[in-house]
Amino acid sequence: MITITSKDNKIIKKFAKLKQKKYIDKTNMVLLEGQRLVEDARKRNAKFVAVFSLNNAFTDDSFDCPVYKLSSSVFKMLSSTENSQGIIATISFPKKNFALPTGDFLVLDRIADPGNLGTIIRTAVAFGFKDIYLYNCVDHRNSKVLRSTMGTIFDANIYDIDKENLNDLAKFNLLSAEMNGEDVSQIKRLDKHFGLVLGSEAFGVEKEIANYCYKKISLPMENDVESLNVAIAGGILMYLLKQK
């Protein structure tokens, strides 16, 4: 284990830049903080570039990458949360080129809240929607998104898409979650892979995207509640559509 105590160390200065989106985009690497998240990422075969321990907080040397022991002031250069529990990892996480889905899939339209996006990804992997297409969403490599996925993101296929890609996805059956759609309990299961489309927290599914969908679906609600949180609605719909 290599010990680093200088704030001028080049390795640390390089990785500390990964707190900024532009360096994530430039290097295709992300930082993960906290024992649970790092372990979850390892379980899901994320590609580790380096692991950093705060002093002796972390002594596991079974990683397939360099492990560095850092002094407190150096460790802080990498850390963004108070929940790092003395461990941070750098993971290689390039974006994927568009590919067609190989199973049931999600299309997310302008999801803006990192916690919502992360929670949706976690739920999607749990229910077998491993291909997830993002249309103008918050960056999925944002640290809060990564944290909310609990490591499941490394098991998903995440794609940033444009309208042309939507055309390709529309060859499958797309169902959009909307306020005034057909009650999901009335929907019959489709033969082929289907895609569930979830829209922005504030605006729902954009009309142009809804036009690619063959059906609008809804969850009936009581007490004049107008809408559910998008991650909740998405979770219920994914579960129900999988049962059909």
Next chain:
Amino acid sequence: MITITSKDNKIIKKFAKLKQKKYIDKTNMVLLEGQRLVEDARKRNAKFVAVFSLNNAFTDDSFDCPVYKLSSSVFKMLSSTENSQGIIATISFPKKNFALPTGDFLVLDRIADPGNLGTIIRTAVAFGFKDIYLYNCVDHRNSKVLRSTMGTIFDANIYDIDKENLNDLAKFNLLSAEMNGEDVSQIKRLDKHFGLVLGSEAFGVEKEIANYCYKKISLPMENDVESLNVAIAGGILMYLLKQK
């Protein structure tokens, strides 16, 4: 409409204290920020004490309480977010004394994240679980909880409970959401009101509380995902149990 431009104004100084939990507890009043949230609270018959407009941002004088026009520096004394959209309201929101449920209900055990608690309340009201019992959760009058409920909290009956109250609730059928429970799809609907018990994000349902429950239930998952976010699991379970 009364105009206030002095930071020394006694009304403003009094209400500005409501940013602190101890003054919420002392006065049983809360601040709500943003046009949508204020409108949602009004729709649900929340008890308005005062409404504050940033300059002329807000000109509706149909509230059944004083409406004040504030200069920018005075308005900032009340505001905690950047999304106030020029409107803040003070609402009277005392805690309720324990009462037995009048329909299906929720028991929440040590939910710590305000966003999760607020989202659970919003979903619960949407699916008709209006009695919500909180055991050692984050304070439901916290501003982030209020915001996440989208105003639905004013339609719910929220109770802080202790173990003695749990004894009373256990006279109804309690189902606890756990990792290794019975598949919810196998559960038959019960005759009487039932309670769904959801546990802490980090630790699940405490063993002592689980002992009050007559059944443990689970949602089957794929891809070695260990758990769902508690608000997602709760949302799916509430929907499914209501259908039975």
